[in-house]
Amino acid sequence: MTTRRENSTTYDYIVVGGGSAGSVLARRLSDDPEARVLVLEAGRSDYPWDLFIQMPAALTFPSGHALYDWKYESEPEPHMHGRRVAHARGKVLGGSSSINGMIFQRGNPLDYERWGEQPGLETWNWAHCLPYFKRMENALAASAGDPHRGHDGPLELEKGPATNPLFQAFFDAAEQAGYPRTDDVNGFRQEGFGPFDRNVRHGRRLSASRAYVRPVWRRRKNLTVKTRALATRILFEGTRAVGVEYRRNGRTHTVRAKEVVLAGGSINTPQLLQLSGVGPADLLESLGIPVVVDLPGVGENLQDHLEVYIQHEATQPVSMQPYLRPLSMPLTGLKWLLGRTGPAATNHFEGGGFVRSNDEVRWPNLMFHFLPVAVRYDGQIADVKHGFQVHVGPMYADTIGRLRIRSTDPTEHPELVFNYLSTENDRREWVEAVRVARDILSQPALAPFNGGEIAPGAEVSTDEEILEWVGREAETALHPCGTAKMGPADDPMAVTDPLTMGVHGTTGLRIVDASVMPFVTNANIYAPVMMIAEKAADLIRGVAPLPAEDLPYYVADGPAKVGVTA
Template sequence: MTDMNYDYVIVGGGSAGSVLANRLSESGTRSVLVLEAGRSDYPWDLFIQMPAALTFPSGNPFYDWRYESDPEPFMHGRRIAHARGKVLGGSSSINGMIFQRGNPLDYERWGADPGMENWDFAHCLPYFNRMETVLAADPDDELRGHDGPLVLERGPATNPLFQAFFKAAQEAGYPLTDDVNGYRQEGFAAFDRNVHKGQRLSASRAHLRPNRNRRNLTVLTRALVTKVNFRGNVATGVTFRRNGRTHVVNAGEVILSGGAINTPQLLQLSGVGDAGHLKTLGIRPVVDLPGVGENLQDHLEVYIQHACSQPVSMQPNLDLWRYPLIGLQWLLGRQGPAATNHFEGGGFVRSNEDVAYPNLMFHFLPVAVRYDGQKADAKHGYQVHIGPMYSDARGTLKIKSTDPTVHPSMLFNYLSTDQDRREWIEAIHIARDILGQSALAPFNAGELSPGRDVRTDAEILDWVARDAETALHPSCTAKMGPDSDPMAVVDPSDMSVHGTSGLRVVDASAMPYVTNGNIYAPVMMLAEKAADLIAGRTPLPPLHAEFYRHGTSPLERGGREGLQAGRRAAESETAAAKG
C-alpha cells in the first residue's frame, strides 16, 4: 500500500542520517522522513547513555546488527565480528565516543583525485567547524568550531598512568601536541570525546532529539527498508516493513545513510550494482555500477596489555560487585568511573620516514580490557590500542540473497599487502618501545598480551592474524568520484548516484579513502556538507587555514609557528631600521 509522501526520505537514522534530518528540515519548508531499522535510543537506556557501559551493546542483538566478515584468508580463516548500531543514532549510540577528524592531509588526498577538488581540507574545514563546540579550544582558533550542536569535552587524562604514558612517548622520541584535531595531529595528547556532562552525546542526541517536534520531520524506528523503488532510473521512493506490514513511501529524493555495509547492500537489492552479479540472484539491473560494494576499507587493531604494579589503574572497577555503586554515582550526578569512556588520550605517529603524515594511531587506557568487556587476568592493568591507519588492503561486499535480512558477504583482505604487513610490524615495535620507557617503569609489571613468546616479525604477524579485531571503521564501499571513473558510485558535486535521478548516498560508504583516525567525525562532516549540496544552498566558503606538515620548512609550507616567527623577525628588522 502507498500511504506516505515526503520531499526527502532518509534511510538510516545513524550518524549521517541524524545530521541530514536536522539540516534538511530546519527551514521548515521541506518534509523529511527518517526510517531507522533499529530501536529508539531511549533516554533511560543506561547501556547507550552511560559512557563506561560501551562494552555492553557490542554483540548484543538488541543494539548491534552483529555483522561478520567472510573467513579472512590472511588471518587464519577467522571471521571478524563487526558491530554496527541497531538503534537510533546508529553506531554513534554504541561506539567508543572518540572524536577524531583525521589528518588534514587525508582531505588533501581526497581533493587530489579527479572531480574531488571541493573535498580538500579547505572545503571540509568549515563543516567540521560548523558542527562542533570544542570546550577546550581557544575561542580564536580558526581550526576548531565554537557553536555547533556537537559539544566535545576533552579527556581529563589525569590518571597517573596517562601522565606516565605521555612522558614515555616523549622519552621514545615522539612529541606532545595541543590538539590532535587542530593545527598538529602528529603527537600525543588528551582526546576530544562525544561525552557531555557525563553522558554519551550521540548524533541522535545532538541533532534529532532537540528537533523532534518540528512539524515537517518524522522519525520512524523499527522500519526496515527493503528496496529503493524506481521508474526507469528515477528513484520514486522506498518500500519498508514495520510492525508486520509493508509500506511504500513516495519521495522527491531518497537518501541512503545506512552506513558502509547497509547502503551497498540496499543498492544491490534495488538493482544498482554490478549487473553480472545481480543477474545471478535474479535481480533486474537498474544501473550497472560495478563499484558498489568494492573499495571496502577499515582499520584493524590489537591490544597490547600490561599488568600494573601500583594500585592506580581502573581495573578494579570491572569487578561486578562494584557495578551498583558505580551505577548509582552516575545516576545521581553523572559522575564517577561510569561517566567516562576511558579513551581519554593517545596519539598519532609515523612508523617510517616514507609516509608524509601519521599512519599509526594509539589509544591508551588505564585498564586492561577488550572492547567486548573481556578483562585481562590482572588486579591492575593498562593497555594501548594500536593499528595502521591507511592500509592499502581493499575488500569487497556483495549480497548473497534477495532477502534484505540476510547479511551480505564481506571480505576485507586484512594483512593482504606488503605495506600492511610492514606497517603492522613497525606498529608493534613502536608500541613496545613506548611502553618500555623509564616513565612507565614504576608501573610496569610485565606484558600480558601478546607476551614474551611473541618477538620476531613472523611471530608478530601471526599474533596479529590470530588476535586482531576491527576498529569498527568500515567505509568507502560506494565511493565519491566522477562518472569517468568506472568504480565511482557517488557524484561528489551533489551526492547523487551515478546513472540515477533522485537517489543520493551520504554516509561512510561515500568516502574515497578511510581517514586517519576514528571515522565518526568525518562522517558527520560529510553529512553537514552534503546537506547543503542536496538542499541547493550555497556551500560554505573554503577556509584556507594553516596546518602542520612534517619534514618541510614552516616558512615554505605555511606553518603557523614559522609564519609567526618570520613576522616577528621582519617586525624586529623594520623597527631596527627605523631606529
C-alpha cells in the same frame, strides 16, 4: 505479505538510516520549514532511560547485542588464520554513535588533501572540509580564539581529562621514545600525543541523535522519524528513485519522495542498492534482480582499520580495573545514576596519539588509544588486579575488500571480505606498529607502574611471531568505509557524484555516509562522517557552500598545498 501504501503524502526527502549521517541530515534538511523529511531507522529508539547507551562506560554492552548491533562478520579472512572478524554496527537511532567509543577525531588535514587530489573531488580538500568540521562542533576545551575549531555547533566536545597518573606516564613515555606532544589532535597539529576529544557531555554519551535530532524532533512538524523500519527496496520509475519500500511491525509499506537519501552506512547502503538493482550487473543477474543501473563499484573499495591490544599489568593501584569487577559495578552505577559522576561517566579513551612508523610516510600512519585498564571490547577483563593497555594499528592499509549480497532477502547479511594483512606493505606496517608501541611502553616514565606485558607476551618477538599473533588476535577498529566511493562519472568504480552526492546513472537518489569516502582517514571515522553529512546537506538543499578556509596546519616534512613545515 501485504504491501501497504502510506497516505498520499509525498515527502521531499526520505533519509534511509537514522545513524550518524542520518541524524545530521534529519536536522539540516528539516531546517527548511517547507521541506517534508522522513527518516527511516531499522533499529530501536535511543531511549533516554537506556543505560547501555547513555552511560559512557557501558560501551562494551551494546556491541554484540542484537538489540543494538547488526552483528555483522566477515567471511573467513585468508591471512588471519581463516577467522571471521566480528563487525559491530549500531542498529539504533544514532547508529554507531550510540554504541561506539565516543572518540572524536577529524583525521589529518593531508587526508583531505589526498581526497582533493582525486579527479572531480577538488571541493573535498582540507580547505573546503574544515568549515564543516567547525560548523558541527563546539570544542569546549579549545580557546575561543582558535580559528581551527568550531565553538557553537550541536556537538559539544569534552576534552578527556586524562588525569589518571597512567596517562601522564604514557605521554611522558612517548616523549622519551622520541615522539612529540600535541595540544589538540583536531587543531593545528595532529601528530603527537595528548588528550582526545570525546562525545561525552555532563557524564552522558552525546550521540549524533542526541546532538542533532532530539532537540528538534518533537517540535518540527515537517520532520518524521520512524524507528524499527527496515528499508527493503528503493522504488524506481526507470532510473529515477521515487520512494522506498520498508518493513515495520510485520507489514510491508511503501512511501514516495522527491529525493531518496541513503545514509545507512558502508554496509547497509551498498546492500540496499544491490537489492534494488543498482550495482554490478553480473551479481544482480545471478540473483534474478532486474538491473536498474550497472554500477560495478557498488560494494567495492571496502576499507577499514584493524587494531590490537597491547596489555600490561600495573604494579600500583591506580588503574580502573577494580571498577570492572561484578562486586564494584552496583556502586559505580549508582554514582552515575545519582550524579553522572564516577568511573561510569567516562569512556576511558581519554588520550592517545598519532605517529609515523617509518620515513616513507608523509603524515601519521599509526594511531594509539591508551586506557588505564586492561579489557577487550567484548568485556573480557585481563586476569590482573590492575592493568593498562594501548590500542594500535596502521591507518592506511593498502588492503581493499568488497561487499556483495548473498540473496534477495534484505534481512540476510551480505558477504564481507576485507583482505586484512594481504599485502606486503600492510604486514610491514603491522610489525612496525607493534614495535613502536612496545618501545613507548618500555620507557622509564612507565617503569614505576609497569608490571610486565600480558599480551602479546615475551614469546612473541620476531616479525613472523608478531604477524602470527596479529592474525590471531586483531580486531576491527570499526571503521568500514568506501563501498560507494565519490568520483566522476567516467571513473568506472565511482558510485557517488562528489558535487551532488547523486548516484551515477540515477536521478532522485543520493548517498551520504561513510560509503562515499574514497580513502579511509587516519583516525576514527565518526567525525569525518558527520562532516560529510554537514557538507552534503548544503549540496542537497542547493544552498551556498561555506567558504573555504586556507588555515595553516602542521606538516612534518616538505611543503603542503596549504600549511607550514616543521
